[in-house]
Amino acid sequence: MSYLPKPDFNPALFSSLKGYSAASFKRDLVAGIVVGIVALPLAIAFGIASGVAPSVGLVTAIIGGFIVSALGGNSVQIGGPTGAFIVIVYNIIAMYGLTGLAIATFMAGCILVLMGLCHLGTVIKFIPYPIVVGFTAGIALTIFSTQMPDFFGLDIQEGVPAGFIAKWGVYFRHFADMSPLTLGVGLVTLILIIVTPKLSHKLPGVLTAIVLVTLAVWLLKEYCGIEGITTIGDRFGSMSTSLPMPHAIGFNLESMNLLLPSAFTIAMLGAIESLLSATVADGVTGGRTNCNTELIGQGVANVVVPLFGGIPVTGAIARTMTNITNGGRTPVAGIVHAVVLLLIALFAMPLINLVPMSCLAAVLIVVSYNMSGWRTIVGMAGNPKGDIWVMLVTFLLTVIFDLTIAIEIGMLLAVVVFLRRVTENTTVRMYGRQLDAADGTDMSTHEVLDLAQGVSVYEIDGPFFFGAATKFDEMVRLAPHDTPRVRIIRMRKVPFIDSTGLHNLQLLIESSQREGIQIVLSGVQDNVRDTLEKSHILQLIGKANICSHISAAVVVANKLAESKSAKQD
Secondary structure (H helix, E strand, O other), X not given: OOOOOOOOOOOHHHHHOOOOOHHHHHHHHHHHHHHHHHHHHHHHHHHHHOOOOHHHHHHHHHHHHHHHHHHOOOOOOOEEOOHHHHHHHHHHHHHHXXXXXXXXXXXXXXXXXXXXXXXXXXXXXXXXXXXXXXXXHHHHHHHHHHOHHHXXXXXXXXXXXXXXXXXXXXXXXXXXXXXXXXXXXXXXHHHHHHHHHHHOOOOOHHHHHHHHHHHHHHHHHHHOOOOOOOEHHHHHOOOOOOOOOOOOOOOOHHHHHHHHHHHHHHHHHHHHHHHHHXXXXXXXXXXXXXXXXHHHHHHHHHHHHHHHOOOOOEEOHHHHHHHHHOOOOOHHHHHHHXXXXXXXXXXXXXXXXXXXXXXXHXXXXXXHHHHHOHHHHHHHHHOOHHHHHHHHHHHHHHHHOOHHHHHHHHHHHHHHHHHHHHHHHOEEEEEOOEEEOOOOOOXXXXXXXXXXXXXXXXXXXXXXXXXXXXXXXXXXXXXXXXXXXXXXXXXXXXXXXXXXXXXHHHHHHHHHHHOOOXXXXXXXXXXXXXXXXXXXXHHHHOHHHEEOOHHHHHHHHHHHHHHHHHHHO
């Protein structure tokens, strides 16, 4: 007996190759080359910001990008390292080292594959939007904060604290010692990144800025004797021009237990970001992502990448949109992008060593600004207060503590807000001596039903779960007594009932029967009836007291009330 559903694994590459033409390859080739060039500085910058060597970011983009395109469920998705992972990767390395990062990334890949096999791809899309906005903005602010030493050329000998507040305290003490040359390089890079796209949409602003600034810094060093501008080569030494060989990861049960929460956060973040990117891409291209296949492809990428020393991989919205705008329509473009990065790694690594660190800091400042989504946050001002609180708490926890805590508590708050709204929308109504059977329906014919002395009617409108069950229980107990002889519970608008609702209903029935009060159910939907039957509540009430319509329920209740009244007389 199989407990897993049939695997939903249909890579977009296979279907895209049917009827593939030379014209399609030409479009994908151009798009892949452009995306590869755009991805180069981002991969290096994300690697450095995550606390690893720049070559690690490049290796991640090459291997991860290739696998995501080859096995993913979206035709135009571009995978690689992204800014969203910087904070959590940096924290994992600080606490558990590179081996801990490899274990966490590998486990995250396994979780993603399992999620895809269990058909959870569509479920991930239901992550509340305020949480996504909150942790994305929090990550953006954290990335921005980490770039201050390189952007301003701060010489912080005692090291930079991990905490956000402590970190800025150290910055303010050292801003007076900033390097004007380093700051100048960073500012020029920022200006070029902003201005270049306005001059020509064909020129990638990031790459153009890095090339021009790097060339200018090299000329200043070689011919003007100007020193003091730290480059990638100065910080990390000469990087290898060959890809690393795969190596074993030192798994042990203790490390896996410690790193499981981080692995889960990586998996959830990767799933959210990749499916969000895929959804945006589908809206532009008119395509349709196989979400389960996408999760499996992302999972395989995160299983393989740490074997080569890489960092987590996910779908990158900016690079995916660059792919689309330059004509890419099949996964071939993503594969070409990986090949372009591979050729750069093999033949142009010495040139990368010349890139100034302040130049990369400027790139990441722009990335953090674009990630912040401040316009979205301002636009949420008119949203319900619960959503705003969920967003703000997630944002603050991401900045002050870490992403794992932020997502966990953010999800908990979102669930509480949701349950509160559902509870508020579940109403309980009590009728007097008459009720209209057509009330709350589209029926034009009204049927007024008279209730006998001793009959009370309660109608539950909405899900009968734990919050609403408590509300119903309180209303019944606080109802003005003349003690009724029969209680009708009208359930026509109850779509489901949970275990707390069942428990409270059973207690009400048993306590009513002890007091000599009969319970009659009216309008029970089929799925709710099945639940009541499995819990033996129907047997407790008696099938004769379960009616399909309020008219029949009133007839039954009136007869029972009159019978009880006659016996008392």
